[in-house]
Amino acid sequence: MGEVQQYLQLTIGAVLVYNFVLARFLGICPFLGVSKRLDTALGMSGAVIFVMTLASFVTSLIYNYLLKNPISLGGYSIRLDFLQIILFILVIASLVQLVEIVLQKISPPLYSALGIYLPLITTNCAVMGVATLNAKQDYQVGQATVFGFFSAVGFALALVLFSSLRERLELAQVPKPFQGMAIALITAGILSMTFIGFSGLC
Amino acid sequence: MSLIKDFTNGIWKENPVLVMLLGMCPTLAVTSNAENGLSMGIATTCVLVGCNIVISLIRNIVPKKIRIPVYIVVIAAFVTVVKLLMDAYAPPAINRSLGIFIPLIVVNCIVLGRAEAFASKNGPLRSALDGIGMGLGFALALTALGGTREFLASGSLFQVKIITAWKDDFMLWTSAPGAFIILGCFLAGMNWLNMRRAVKRGELYVPPQGMDCRHCRLCDLGRRDEE
Amino acid sequence: MSLKLKDTENIWVLGLFLGLCGAAAALVLAYFDDLTRAPISKMKMLEVDNALREVLPAFDNSPGINVCRKDGVTFYGAQRNGKLIAVAASGDSMKGYSGRIAAMVGLNLDGKVRTIAIVDGKKLAAVLITEQNETPGLGTVVCERKRQKTIFSIFKKPGKAAALPPPNPILDQFAGRSAGATPWRVIKDGGKCDYLTGATISSRAVTGVVYRIAHAFAAHRQEIIARLSQPQPQN
Amino acid sequence: MSEEVKAEVQAKIPAQAETPPPVMLPKGNELVLSSSPHIHAAENVPSIMFKVIIALLPAVFAGILLFGAAALLVIAYCIVFSVAAELLWCKLAGKPLSTVRDLSAVVTGLLLALNLSAGVPWWLCLIGAFIAIWLGKQVFGGLGHNPFNPALVARVALLIALPKYMTAWVPAKFMNGNAASYARQFFTPAAWNSVLGAPLDGVTCATPLGLVGTTAKVLGPAPGVFAEVANPTAYLQYFLGNVGGCLGETSALALLIGGLLLVLFKLIKWQIPVFYLGTVAVFTAVINYCFPGVTPPALFHLLTGGLMLGAIFMATDMVTSPMTEPGAIIFGIGCGIVTCVIRIWGNYPEGVSFAILFMNALVPLIDRFATKKPFGYHPWDRKKGAQA
Amino acid sequence: MEIFIAAVIAMAVIGLVLGGVIGITARLFRVEVDPRIELVAELLPGANCGGCGKAGCADFAKSVVTGENPPGKCPVASREQVAAIAQALGIEAGATVKKVAVVLCGGDRNQEKVQTLYNGVSDCVSASLIAGGPKGCAYGCLGMGSCARACPFNAIEVVNGLAVVHPRLCVGCGACVETCPRHLIKLVPRAAKVHIYCSSPEKGAAKMKVCSVPCIACRKCVKAGEEEQFVIDGFKVSVNYDAASLVGTDILGRAKCPTGCLLSETGHLKIEAAQTGEVA
Amino acid sequence: MTPNNSSRPLTFKGGIHPSKDGKALSRAAAVREAPLLAEYQLIVQQNVGAPPELLVKAGDELKKGQLVAKAGGFVSVPLHSPTSGKVKEISRIPGPMGVPVQAVIIVADGNDEWGELMPPLDWKTAEPQAVRDRVRDAGIVGMGGAAFPTHVKLSPPPDKKIDCLILNGAECEPYLTADHRLMVEFPEKVLRGAALLGRALGVKDIFIGVEVNKPDAIEILSSQAAGFGVKIVALQVKYPQGAEKHLISAITGREVPTGGLPMDVGCVVQNVGSTAAAADAVLEGKPLIDRIVTVTGEPVKTPGNWRLKLGTPVAEAIRFAGGVTCEPGKVILGGPMMGFAQKSLEVTVMKNTSGILLMKKDDIIQYQSTACIRCGKCLDACPMNLQPGSLSAAIESEKFDLAAKNNVMDCVECGSCAYICPAHRPLVQHFRRAKAEIRNRSKK
Numbered sequence A: 001m002g003e004v005q006q007y008l009q010l011t012i013g014a015v016l017v018y019n020f021v022l023a024r025f026l027g028i029c030p031f032l033g034v035s036k037r038l039d040t041a042l043g044m045s046g047a048v049i050f051v052m053t054l055a056s057f058v059t060s061l062i063y064n065y066l067l068k069n070p071i072s073l074g075g076y077s078i079r080l081d082f083l084q085i086i087l088f089i090l091v092i093a094s095l096v097q098l099v100e101i102v103l104q105k106i107s108p109p110l111y112s113a114l115g116i117y118l119p120l121i122t123t124n125c126a127v128m129g130v131a132t133l134n135a136k137q138d139y140q141v142g143q144a145t146v147f148g149f150f151s152a153v154g155f156a157l158a159l160v161l162f163s164s165l166r167e168r169l170e171l172a173q174v175p176k177p178f179q180g181m182a183i184a185l186i187t188a189g190i191l192s193m194t195f196i197g198f199s200g201l202c
Numbered sequence B: 001m002s003l004i005k006d007f008t009n010g011i012w013k014e015n016p017v018l019v020m021l022l023g024m025c026p027t028l029a030v031t032s033n034a035e036n037g038l039s040m041g042i043a044t045t046c047v048l049v050g051c052n053i054v055i056s057l058i059r060n061i062v063p064k065k066i067r068i069p070v071y072i073v074v075i076a077a078f079v080t081v082v083k084l085l086m087d088a089y090a091p092p093a094i095n096r097s098l099g100i101f102i103p104l105i106v107v108n109c110i111v112l113g114r115a116e117a118f119a120s121k122n123g124p125l126r127s128a129l130d131g132i133g134m135g136l137g138f139a140l141a142l143t144a145l146g147g148t149r150e151f152l153a154s155g156s157l158f159q160v161k162i163i164t165a166w167k168d169d170f171m172l173w174t175s176a177p178g179a180f181i182i183l184g185c186f187l188a189g190m191n192w193l194n195m196r197r198a199v200k201r202g203e204l205y206v207p208p209q210g211m212d213c214r215h216c217r218l219c220d221l222g223r224r225d226e227e
Numbered sequence C: 001m002s003l004k005l006k007d008t009e010n011i012w013v014l015g016l017f018l019g020l021c022g023a024a025a026a027l028v029l030a031y032f033d034d035l036t037r038a039p040i041s042k043m044k045m046l047e048v049d050n051a052l053r054e055v056l057p058a059f060d061n062s063p064g065i066n067v068c069r070k071d072g073v074t075f076y077g078a079q080r081n082g083k084l085i086a087v088a089a090s091g092d093s094m095k096g097y098s099g100r101i102a103a104m105v106g107l108n109l110d111g112k113v114r115t116i117a118i119v120d121g122k123k124l125a126a127v128l129i130t131e132q133n134e135t136p137g138l139g140t141v142v143c144e145r146k147r148q149k150t151i152f153s154i155f156k157k158p159g160k161a162a163a164l165p166p167p168n169p170i171l172d173q174f175a176g177r178s179a180g181a182t183p184w185r186v187i188k189d190g191g192k193c194d195y196l197t198g199a200t201i202s203s204r205a206v207t208g209v210v211y212r213i214a215h216a217f218a219a220h221r222q223e224i225i226a227r228l229s230q231p232q233p234q235n
Numbered sequence D: 001m002s003e004e005v006k007a008e009v010q011a012k013i014p015a016q017a018e019t020p021p022p023v024m025l026p027k028g029n030e031l032v033l034s035s036s037p038h039i040h041a042a043e044n045v046p047s048i049m050f051k052v053i054i055a056l057l058p059a060v061f062a063g064i065l066l067f068g069a070a071a072l073l074v075i076a077y078c079i080v081f082s083v084a085a086e087l088l089w090c091k092l093a094g095k096p097l098s099t100v101r102d103l104s105a106v107v108t109g110l111l112l113a114l115n116l117s118a119g120v121p122w123w124l125c126l127i128g129a130f131i132a133i134w135l136g137k138q139v140f141g142g143l144g145h146n147p148f149n150p151a152l153v154a155r156v157a158l159l160i161a162l163p164k165y166m167t168a169w170v171p172a173k174f175m176n177g178n179a180a181s182y183a184r185q186f187f188t189p190a191a192w193n194s195v196l197g198a199p200l201d202g203v204t205c206a207t208p209l210g211l212v213g214t215t216a217k218v219l220g221p222a223p224g225v226f227a228e229v230a231n232p233t234a235y236l237q238y239f240l241g242n243v244g245g246c247l248g249e250t251s252a253l254a255l256l257i258g259g260l261l262l263v264l265f266k267l268i269k270w271q272i273p274v275f276y277l278g279t280v281a282v283f284t285a286v287i288n289y290c291f292p293g294v295t296p297p298a299l300f301h302l303l304t305g306g307l308m309l310g311a312i313f314m315a316t317d318m319v320t321s322p323m324t325e326p327g328a329i330i331f332g333i334g335c336g337i338v339t340c341v342i343r344i345w346g347n348y349p350e351g352v353s354f355a356i357l358f359m360n361a362l363v364p365l366i367d368r369f370a371t372k373k374p375f376g377y378h379p380w381d382r383k384k385g386a387q388a
Numbered sequence E: 001m002e003i004f005i006a007a008v009i010a011m012a013v014i015g016l017v018l019g020g021v022i023g024i025t026a027r028l029f030r031v032e033v034d035p036r037i038e039l040v041a042e043l044l045p046g047a048n049c050g051g052c053g054k055a056g057c058a059d060f061a062k063s064v065v066t067g068e069n070p071p072g073k074c075p076v077a078s079r080e081q082v083a084a085i086a087q088a089l090g091i092e093a094g095a096t097v098k099k100v101a102v103v104l105c106g107g108d109r110n111q112e113k114v115q116t117l118y119n120g121v122s123d124c125v126s127a128s129l130i131a132g133g134p135k136g137c138a139y140g141c142l143g144m145g146s147c148a149r150a151c152p153f154n155a156i157e158v159v160n161g162l163a164v165v166h167p168r169l170c171v172g173c174g175a176c177v178e179t180c181p182r183h184l185i186k187l188v189p190r191a192a193k194v195h196i197y198c199s200s201p202e203k204g205a206a207k208m209k210v211c212s213v214p215c216i217a218c219r220k221c222v223k224a225g226e227e228e229q230f231v232i233d234g235f236k237v238s239v240n241y242d243a244a245s246l247v248g249t250d251i252l253g254r255a256k257c258p259t260g261c262l263l264s265e266t267g268h269l270k271i272e273a274a275q276t277g278e279v280a
Numbered sequence F: 001m002t003p004n005n006s007s008r009p010l011t012f013k014g015g016i017h018p019s020k021d022g023k024a025l026s027r028a029a030a031v032r033e034a035p036l037l038a039e040y041q042l043i044v045q046q047n048v049g050a051p052p053e054l055l056v057k058a059g060d061e062l063k064k065g066q067l068v069a070k071a072g073g074f075v076s077v078p079l080h081s082p083t084s085g086k087v088k089e090i091s092r093i094p095g096p097m098g099v100p101v102q103a104v105i106i107v108a109d110g111n112d113e114w115g116e117l118m119p120p121l122d123w124k125t126a127e128p129q130a131v132r133d134r135v136r137d138a139g140i141v142g143m144g145g146a147a148f149p150t151h152v153k154l155s156p157p158p159d160k161k162i163d164c165l166i167l168n169g170a171e172c173e174p175y176l177t178a179d180h181r182l183m184v185e186f187p188e189k190v191l192r193g194a195a196l197l198g199r200a201l202g203v204k205d206i207f208i209g210v211e212v213n214k215p216d217a218i219e220i221l222s223s224q225a226a227g228f229g230v231k232i233v234a235l236q237v238k239y240p241q242g243a244e245k246h247l248i249s250a251i252t253g254r255e256v257p258t259g260g261l262p263m264d265v266g267c268v269v270q271n272v273g274s275t276a277a278a279a280d281a282v283l284e285g286k287p288l289i290d291r292i293v294t295v296t297g298e299p300v301k302t303p304g305n306w307r308l309k310l311g312t313p314v315a316e317a318i319r320f321a322g323g324v325t326c327e328p329g330k331v332i333l334g335g336p337m338m339g340f341a342q343k344s345l346e347v348t349v350m351k352n353t354s355g356i357l358l359m360k361k362d363d364i365i366q367y368q369s370t371a372c373i374r375c376g377k378c379l380d381a382c383p384m385n386l387q388p389g390s391l392s393a394a395i396e397s398e399k400f401d402l403a404a405k406n407n408v409m410d411c412v413e414c415g416s417c418a419y420i421c422p423a424h425r426p427l428v429q430h431f432r433r434a435k436a437e438i439r440n441r442s443k444k
C-alpha cells in the first residue's frame, strides 16, 4: 500500500498539482511555440514524453551511481557532483540525437511526425528540469523514471488543452494588441489558475 | 557606431524576452519580485557574456559539425561556475528562490541562440558587447516584470513598501497565474506601442503570433509552423 | 537540424575534439569547485546560524557543531565563556494546512520559552517558523515575522526596534511558557492558546510544534543540558 | 424610410406622368439587399440575458432575505462595477458602447455577487468586476469569445489573491432560529463592513463544507464524524439556505426554482446540471459507502457549497460550455468528477469553481469530438464523408 | 590534485563514449536524404504564398529538385534567387516573365451611379451571391476587399470602394485572381503600364447608366494605337497583353479617351487619390 | 411500403416553426388569370443544366406555346413562347441573381393564340417512355425551386431501383400558397399527374406529403386519391418540411446519404406544381408557359395567387395585385426563408418562381450581427445536423478547409439556423460564400 500510495502521489503531483508548465514553469518555450495547432501539439507531446522518460532514466543512473556519492578510487575519494550540469546536458543532447537518428531509420513516418520537435527538446527546460529535480529530490532510478514520465504527461496535458484553446481563440475577435502571444499567455494564466484547484491532492 | 548598436540591440529592438520571447521559463518563474528578477538577470548576463567571449575566441578552431555540442559544453561550464559562485556567496534567500533555474540557464535559448547567431560570427569585443546588451535586456525585462508583479501585489518594490497603507497582499500577481497574465499584458503593451508607432509611420504592424525563431536556427520549427 | 552529425566519416576526430573540450571544461570546473567548497559549506551553516541568532542571546561558541537529538527535536546549546546559557531547539509538525511546519524555539535552561525583549509592554517570544507552506495571506499570518521595510523606514536610522524581529501575537503568546503534561490547545479546542480566525489549522499546528519542542526539552532536560554544556571551541 | 426620401419619391411621381399611376412601386435602388432568410425569430441576446436575470431573481431574493442588507449592497456593487468595467473597456478599445445593452455584463456581475460572501468590502467587488469583465471576457474579444466563465475567473482569482476575505462567511440571519430579531439583524455590521471596506471580523461562521474539510484534516477519517453536519434537520436548513456561505449559493430551493425557469425558457441544456449533480451524487455515495468517514453522504454534497449555483447557472453558461448534447453530458460528468476530487482530497473545501473552469478549458476538445452525426452520414463513414 | 585528474578523465571518457555511441548509431542507422532539397528551400523566399501551385515553399523545393518545376515558376523569387537555384542545381532557370496584377475596373464610389442598400457580410464573394451585390454595374468592383485579404503581400488596397493594386508591392503570385467573384483581376506583364479599366461586356448606353467611366467601345484608342495593341470584344476594348509591342503611356495623350477608362497604372491609383484628397 | 401508420403527422429531426407564417394573406384567394401584357421578357435559361439553344431571332412571329429554344443536351429542356406575338429583340435583362442574362423580348399581339399543340396522350395507356419524352418536350422542370429538368429525374440509371414517388405538397415556406391553391383547386390534375409519373417510373408507392396546415387540400386529395393509387400523407407543420431529403426522411424514414440523390434511397420527389404541369403536358399537350405564383406580403394591396406567364416582370405582377399600400423595403423572389432579395423590379417570372413577396420597411431585420454566443440553437434547428455556429466562425476567419471538413457542403441553405440565431449572425450568407469558395477550389 505504502509503495503504491507513494507512486500514486508522485503521479498526481506530477500531472496535476505541480504541473510542469502551469505550476513549475518548465518547458514554457515549446508550450507557447508549438501550441498553435492541436495536431502539432500532439506530436510534440509524444516526443516530449518519450525523451523525458528516457532522459530521466539515464540521468538518474548517472546521478545515482556517479555523482551522488564520492567514488573511492584506489584509496582516493573523489566527488564529481560539480559535473552534474555539464553531464546532464551532454547526455540529454546526445539522447535526443540518438533518438532522432534511430527514428529516422526504423520508422520514417514517426520520424516525420516527431522529428521536427526533437531538436527543440534539447533546449527545453522541461527535460533538463526533470533531470535536475530528480537529482534534487534524490529519487531512485525507478522513482525518477516514473516521475519523468508523468511530468511529461502533465506537460502533454497542459499542451493539448492549451492548443485546443488557442485553436478556438484563432476564431475569436481578440483586440489587436492582445493578438498572438499576449492572449495566449493570458489564457495560459487562467489555465494555470484552474490547476491551483488541485493543490493538496498529494 | 556599430558597437553601440551591438550593445543597445538587445535592450529594446531585439529584447530577448519582450520581442523574441526567449527564455520564458525563468522569465515567468523567478519574477515574483523585482529582486529575484534582477538577480536572475545578472546571473544570466554573466553566463551570456562569458560564453560569448569564449565562443567568439574559439569560433575559428571548432569544426563546424560539432559546434553546437561544443557550445553546449562551454555554456554548461559557465553555468556551473556561476552556480558554484552563487552557492558560495549569494544570500541564501535569493539562492533558494532562484532554485533550479540557475542550472537551467544552460538550456536557455538566449544563450545558445546568441552563441550561434552572433558570437560564432563576430570578434570577442563585439560579442562581449552583444552579450552585455542582451543580458541587460533580459535583466531589465525581468526586473520590470518582477517589479510590476511585486508592486501590483503588495505596493512595494525591492521589498520596500512604497504604499504603506496597502495592507492585504493581492496574491494573484505573485502566483503562477499572475506570471502568465502580467507577461501577457506586457506583450500587449509592447504591441500597442509598436502599433501606434507603425500607424504614425503609415506602416502595417502584425503582432507576433508565435515564438520568434529568427535568431535561433537550432530547429526550423518556427518556419514549419507557418505552413 | 545542425545538431545532426551528418558526416560520419571523421566521427572519431570530432569525438576527440569534443572530448578535449569536455576535459578542458572539467579542468576549469574542478578548479572552481575547489575554490568554492569552503565558502559553500560555510554558507550552508549560515542559515541555521541566523535562525539561532534570532532566538538565542549573544553567544561565543558555534552551536551548530555540537547538537543533540531527542524525540525528533534537535537541540543547540549557546555558551558564553564556556558556560551554557540557553538552548535553541528545532522541530516540526506535519499538521499544517499544507503539510510541514518547522520551528526554531529558544528556551531558557528552566524550560521556559525565551523572551527576547519586551516592546511596548508586550513580550517578544523566541519562536521562529523556519519552514511552512501555508496559504499566503491566511496561514502565513500565523507564521511570519516579516521584516517589512517601508519607503519611510529606509530613510530612518536603524534604531533598536528595527534590530528586533517584528511581533506576531500568535507566536509571542508562548513567551515564558513551559510545557506541562497536557498538550497546549487553541481556545477553540478547549485550550488556552490564541488562534487566528480563519486559520485555525495553521494556529493549531504552530501551537503543536512549539509544545512539542518545549515538551521534549522538559522531558530530557538534564540529559540535554549535560550534553550541550560540554566545552566547545570558541567561535 | 425617412420622411425626406418619401417626400422625394412622391415628388417624382407627377413629374413622370400626368395621371398618377394606379399603383405605387418601389424604386429599384431603394430596396434592401440581404441574404435569406428574411424573417427572424424574436429571441435575441439581450432577451436571453434578461431571462437569465429573471431566473436568478429567486436566488437574489433568497440571498437578501438570508444575509440582509449586506447582500443587497454586494449585488449592487458587483452589477454597477461590471457594467462600468464594460463601458470603460469599450471606451478605451474604441468599441461601440452599445455592447453594454446586451446585458451580459449585468449577468456576469450578478453571478459574481452571488459567488461572494455577503459583506465583502466594496473594493473587492470592484476588483472582481474588473477581473471578470476585462480578464475574463473582453481581452478575448467580448461576449461569445471568452473560453472561460468570466464570473468564475474573477471568483478564483479573488480566492487566490485574497483568501482572507474570500473564506470569511457571514452567518445567515435565521441561523439561530431567532426569527423575532430578524428585523434587527437585517442591517448587520457586515453591511457597514462592506461600505467601509473593512475585512469581515467577529461575525464570521463556517460553511458546512469548510467544517467537513477541517474535521477531516483534524480527526482523519473516522466513521460517524459527520453526524453533526449531515442529518435530516441540517439537510432542511441547507435546502432552505439557512447556513453560512456565498450569498447566492446557500438556498438550494431558490436555485432549483431558477433552474426550472431556465429549462422552461429553453436557455440551458438540461443535461449539464443533471449529469453534473448526478455524477457528484454517485461519486460521493460510492466513496461514502466504501470508505466511511472520508466524506459525508451524497445528499450533503448535493445541498451544500456552490454546487447548485454552479451546476444550474455557471456550468450552463452557453458561451463556455459545449454546444452539443453529448458534449454537455461529458462536460457535466467531468465537472462532477473534478468537483468531488477537490472536495474530498484537495486543499480547498469547495471545488465547483475550479471544476467548471477546468472543464471550460476542455470544451474545445469536447466540441471537436462530441459532434452530431450530420444528416446523411453513416456513423462509420464520418471520416470519409468529411474528406469528400 | 586528484580531483582534477578524475574530472578530466570522467569528462573525456563520457565525451568519448557519447560521441562513439552516436557515431556508431549514425553509421548503423544511416539514411540518405537529398541535401539539395534543403538547399533549394534555403534559397527560396519562404513566403509560402502558393503562387507556384504547390502547397508551400518546401513542397516547391522538392518539385524543383525532382525536375517537375523550373525554379522560375516561383513568382516571388527575385531573378538573382532564381539564378542561384538554377546554378546550384545546374539546370535551366525556366520562364521568368514577371507579372503583376491589375484590377480592371475604374468605378469607385464617385464614378458609380447606382448603389442599393446592402445589409450583409462585407465580403465580395458573399455580396455577389445576393442579387449580384449592391453595385449598379453587375461587372464592377464591389470594393469589399476580398482580394486585399487574399493577397499575402498586402499589395491591394481598397480606396473609396475600389480595389487598386500597388504594383511595387505586388509580386504577381495570383492569389487575388482566384478570389475576385467578378473576375476583374488579371495578371499582366510588368511592362504593361496602360490598361483599359473596364470589364463590362454590356452595351455602352447600359454602362453609362450605372457608371461614369466605362469603356463605350468608341475605339479611339484602337485607332491611336498600333496594330494588334488592342483587342475588341463586343462592346468592350481591352489591351492586348500578348502583343509584340505593348502599348505605352504615350497613347494616353493621343487617344483622348472620352470616358477616362484608358489609364496608366499610376493614373488608376490617382483616380482615387484625387478624390480622397490625399495627393495634390 | 407504407409510412408508419400512426395518426400523428410525420416529420423529421430539427427544423423550426417560423412564428409568422403569413399564409392567411393569400390562402383563401383562388387562382386568378393574369391579364395579357404588352411585352414579355422570356429569360432563356430557366433550367438547371445545359442552356437551351435559341431558335428565334428578332422579328420572328410566334404563336403561344411555340418552341423558342430547344433543349441543349440531356439535362436541359426546351422553352416555349408564353403568348402569340413578335420577337422584338434578343437582349440582356437583370436576372434573379443580379447578373444580366439573355432574354427574348416578345411583343404580344393581344390574341394570345395557341399554336399547334402536341397530341394528347391517354393517361391510362401512355407508355412510360412517351410520358418522359412529353415531360421533356413540354419544358417541364422542378417548380419547387430547383428548376431541375423533370424528365431526368424520371429516367433513373438502371442500377438504381426506384420504389417510391413522393409528391411534395408540403409548401413549408411561410407566405407561399401557390401549391396549396393548386391542390385545392386542381386536385384531379395533381392526382393524374402523380399516377402518370408513377407509371413513368414504374413505382407502386405514390405519396403526396402535405402539411396539416392545409386541411382542405388533404381532405379533397384524400377523397379522390384512392382512384389513382395515391396515398396522402399528413405532415407536421415545420420548416423545412418540404426539403426533399427531409420529406423522404419523414415519409419513408430513409436518409439520403451525403452528396447523394433521392434515387440513392429509391425515391423520386416531385413538386405538385411540376406534377400538374406534367399532367397538362401529357393529357392536353400543353407546354409549360405559365405557373401559379403567390404575390403577397403586407404591403401588397390584394395578396393572392395568380397564374402568370413566364416572362412577366415582377413590377407587372405587383400591379396585378393592386400595387402596394405602403412602400416596401424588400422584394423577394420566393419565400421569406429561401427567397432572393431583388434590387430591380425588371426581373421576370421564371419556371421556378413560386412567389413574389414584398416586405414592409419596418419588418425588415437590418441585422446588427454580433459574435456567436454558442447558444446551440442553430445546432438544434439545422435539419442537416450541421454546426452552423462554429462553421460561420471558421468562415469568418476564412478557414474554408475547416468549414469543408465540418461538412459545410451539406448545408441546404434552408435558413433555419439564421432564423433562430439570437445573435443575428448572417449564417446562410457565410455558407453560400464558403460553398462557392470551396467549389471554386475543388475545380482548380
Ligand SMILES: Cc1cc2nc3c(=O)[nH]c(=O)nc-3n(C[C@H](O)[C@H](O)[C@H](O)COP(=O)(O)O)c2cc1C
Pocket (backbone or CB within 6 Å): C097, C098, C134, C135, C136, C138, C139, C140, C196, C197, C198, C199, C200, C201, C202, C203, D159, D163, D167, D205, D206, D210, D213, D214, D347, D348, D349
Ligand atoms: C483557499 C483556502 C486556503 C486556506 N488556507 C488555510 C491556511 O493556510 N491555514 C489555515 O489554518 N486555514 C486555511 N484555510 C481555512 C480552513 O479551510 C478552515 O476554514 C479554517 O482553518 C478553520 O478556521 P475557523 O475555525 O476559524 O473557521 C483555508 C481555506 C481556504 C478556502
Ligand SMILES: Cc1cc2nc3c(=O)[nH]c(=O)nc-3n(C[C@H](O)[C@H](O)[C@H](O)COP(=O)(O)O)c2cc1C
Pocket (backbone or CB within 6 Å): F141, F142, F143, F144, F145, F146, F147, F148, F168, F169, F170, F171, F172, F173, F240, F241, F242, F243, F244, F245, F269, F270, F271, F272, F274, F275, F338, F412, F413, F414
Ligand atoms: C429548405 C428547402 C425547402 C424546400 N421546401 C419546398 C416546399 O415547401 N415545397 C416544394 O415543393 N419544394 C420544396 N423544396 C424543394 C425540394 O427539395 C425539391 O427540390 C422539390 O420538391 C423537388 O421537386 P421538383 O423537382 O418538382 O421541384 C425545398 C427545398 C429546400 C432545400
Ligand SMILES: Cc1cc2nc3c(=O)[nH]c(=O)nc-3n(C[C@H](O)[C@H](O)[C@H](O)COP(=O)(O)O)c2cc1C
Pocket (backbone or CB within 6 Å): F048, F142, F144, F145, F146, F148, F152, F153, F154, F156, F243, F244, F245, F261, F262, F263, F268, F269
Ligand atoms: C447535378 C444534378 C444531378 C441530378 N441528377 C438527378 C438524377 O439523376 N435523378 C434524380 O431523380 N434527381 C436528380 N437531381 C435532382 C435532385 O434530386 C433535386 O431534385 C435537385 O437537386 C433539387 O432539389 P432541391 O429543390 O431540394 O434543392 C439532380 C440534381 C443535380 C443538381
Ligand SMILES: Cc1cc2nc3c(=O)[nH]c(=O)nc-3n(C[C@H](O)[C@H](O)[C@H](O)CO)c2cc1C
Pocket (backbone or CB within 6 Å): D048, D049, D052, D104, D105, D107, D108, D109, D111, D137, D142, D143, D144, D145, D146, D148, D149, D150, D151, D152, D262, D267, D268, D313, D314, D315, D316, D317, D318, D319, D320
Ligand atoms: C444560462 C446562462 C448562464 C450564464 N452563466 C454565466 C456565468 O456563470 N458567468 C458569467 O460571467 N456569465 C454568465 N452568463 C452570461 C454570459 O453568457 C457571459 O457573460 C458570457 O460568458 C460572456 O461572454 C450566462 C448566460 C446564460 C444564458
Ligand code: SF4
Pocket (backbone or CB within 6 Å): E100, E101, E150, E151, E152, E153, E154, E155, E156, E165, E169, E170, E171, E172, E173, E174, E175, E176, E177
Ligand atoms: S496583388 Fe494579387 S498577384 Fe499581386 S501579390 Fe497580391 S495576390 Fe499576388
Ligand code: SF4
Pocket (backbone or CB within 6 Å): E103, E124, E140, E141, E142, E143, E144, E145, E146, E147, E148, E158, E162, E163, E179, E180, E181, E182, E183, E184, E185
Ligand atoms: S477586385 Fe474583386 S475581390 Fe477585389 S474588391 Fe473588387 S470585387 Fe472584391
Ligand code: SF4
Pocket (backbone or CB within 6 Å): F381, F382, F383, F384, F385, F386, F388, F410, F411, F412, F413, F414, F415, F416, F417, F418, F427, F428, F431
Ligand atoms: S442553412 Fe444550412 S446550416 Fe443552416 S440550418 Fe439550413 S442546412 Fe443547416
Ligand code: SF4
Pocket (backbone or CB within 6 Å): F371, F372, F373, F374, F375, F376, F377, F378, F379, F388, F389, F390, F392, F417, F420, F421, F422, F423, F424, F425, F427
Ligand atoms: S444560433 Fe447563433 S449564437 Fe447560437 S450557436 Fe448558432 S450561430 Fe451561435
Ligand code: FES
Pocket (backbone or CB within 6 Å): A026, A027, A028, A029, A030, A123, A124, A125, A126, B022, B023, B024, B025, B026, B107, B108, B109
Ligand atoms: S526557457 Fe525555453 S523552455 Fe524554458
